[in-house]
């Protein structure tokens with residue numbers, strides 16, 4: 001007799017192991033394949049999981065081995081490569097495979113829904129080309145929009161190209177077909193004649209772009225390129241060239257961008273220039289849209305996939321090229337749950353599939369620079385902006401000489417005036433929302449603090465509230481001190497207060513403020529940015545949200561209000577982050593044919609970080625920072641993992657970490673050290689006490705060799721039940 005087949009199933013549970021089941025009764029043998037979904041009994045309920053493995057052996061005693069109730073797929077949803085990627089990620093980031101699978105699959109598939117039906121694509125017929133769009137648009141605006149999109153796409157459009165999709169688009173497509181303006185066709189675009197595509201031509205590449213584009217060979221196999229180019233230097237044009245070369249060879253490209261960089265303009269640019277369907281994947285999609293994009297990628301109906309972090313797991317039927325834009329951006333690392341780095345996983349995936357990957361940035365991560373120095377990555381440079389005369393001039397304003405009681409120093413005000421008079425636009429950067437970060441009693445020095453966090457409450461005057469930016473707690477703002485009844489004073493600036501100050505100085509100028517408070521509604525951020533781009537306002541004030549990827553041709557002055565808030569950070573990465581955001585925000589100035597100017601207000605103008613950055617630029621700063629990291633053994637010259645714990649009682653968090661420290665004993669290998677446990681830099685947050693234990697290793701393999709058995713041992717610690725804990729491999733923040 002044959003031994004029974006056992007399905008090893010990945011289920012989304014906190015346990016880092018697989019679950020064994022017998023196959024359902026009367027099931028076709030070929031569907032019992034890794035990558036297919038199964039429905040299984042679990043506890044008293046039912047769950048959907050993924051077959052990770054099929055074995056003829058199990059340690060579960062026969063009487064406890066249960067039977068799966070159904071196999072949901074006739075073919076694997078995930079191919080062996082993708083499955084191997086997920087497995088590797090689960091091992092590397094010490095996270096349960098079932099949870100990793102759950103991150104990779106669209107919600108609709110996790111719930112057991114079928115793949116989207118092969119989507120038809122609709123091509124414009126010759127009659128459709130002749131039709132008068134205005135006439136159509138008056139009576140049927142959705143039809144007009146769809147027809148217009150189809151006209152620009154010789155390969156036809158699919159549902160994933162309707163961005164955003166109108167609720168009644170199916171009817172509109174049907175009407176267009178009935179009128180003979182659209183025709184439907186089925187199948188992968190990648191198997192069709194590439195010459196049929198008529199994409200809109202882009203600008204002629206300049207010599208540096210040409211050199212980069214030529215270096216990126218279409219058939220080189222695995223290579224990693226670090227494309228370092230100042231903001232606006234035309235990196236996207238280089239991506240477009242490389243992607244076009246892949247399309248010509250019938251292959252797909254996958255592009256990862258930071259959440260905030262994925263704008264409709266960017267997607268539009270890709271669609272027009274490449275002339276193929278582009279599938280978009282981001283967290284704001286409805287489940288159905290996400291499933292359609294995912295399916296279009298898997299079936300080869302989309303030539304390009306653009307997405308945020310989790311798009312790294314998108315199945316592709318003919319992968320040719322991977323790209324990570326703004327590769328330094330921290331949003332590429334998930335900060336809770338399955339804490340993976342999408343950039344690092346994409347590089348791994350490229351190597352696995354033997355395709356190339358481009359990492360692009362104006363301010364590369366120090367890790368990536370070090371990989372370029374060591375020769376692992378090929379370093380490509382775009383040193384200047386096409387057309388633009390000069391890079392912006394950057395100057396420091398010494399706040400000790402020029403006080404700025406309401407946030408605006410005389411030199412900055414004068415510069416704003418000068419640029420407005422010369423018909424330029426001005427961006428003021430302050431990475432702190434609200435009215436004032438501190439509400440202080442003038443009598444006794446009492447400061448309003450959060451009751452649940454070790455943090456000060458931020459005054460939001462417009463709403464007359466104190467708000468904690470860490471836990472979201474709110475309470476009415478007191479006008480008088482609860483201790484001594486003196487009047488309370490706001491101290492320091494947030495964007496709300498600065499808006500008043502600017503408006504007072506420039507009463508006749510329209511001003512836009514962009515921060516989380518002013519852009520809560522969906523689409524509001526894009527709308528505001530578009531208004532500024534169109535010149536409806538010449539003054540723009542905002543936070544971190546402004547530092548990424550936006551192109552403002554008429555912007556000539558950038559003012560940084562407060563350089564000091566990040567200069568003395570506790571995290572070893574604080575200075576890298578600060579330098580990146582300065583350079584990114586400064587890069588907004590003078591993009592077209594006007595020279596830009598950047599003024600940075602600071603009370604520490606002799607700080608080496610600032611002086612290096614201003615005098616010698618990001619590259620010099622990075623060299624210096626890398627030398628410091630090498631000295632200290634910090635990444636990329638060492639490797640870290642952070643075990644975090646939090647609990648309602650301080651002792652519970654520490655008891656767990658102490659036990660974790662003891663449990664580490666048998667597994668400690670040479671070159672691995674544990675530091676702590678120690679309280680987190682902000683110990684109390686949302687009423688819970690937080691502490692951490694840092695694992696530091698000289699080599700990655702040693703770190704991994706230690707983490708594997710240790711992570712399993714942690715699951716068994718009784719103290720782990722009284723604290724919430726997580727393990728973060730390659731953390732980007734140390735708190």
Ligand code: ADP
Nearest residue numbers: 203204205206229231232233234235236237386
């Ligand atoms: P990046 O991705 O580096 O920020 P983009 O590719 O978006 O830069 O280019 C910035 C701007 O310069 C865009 O408006 C783009 O159309 C334009 N541009 C890029 N390359 C060229 C070129 N070779 N000639 C003319 N304009 C160009």
Ligand code: ZN
Nearest residue numbers: 450453468471
């Ligand atoms: Zn709080």
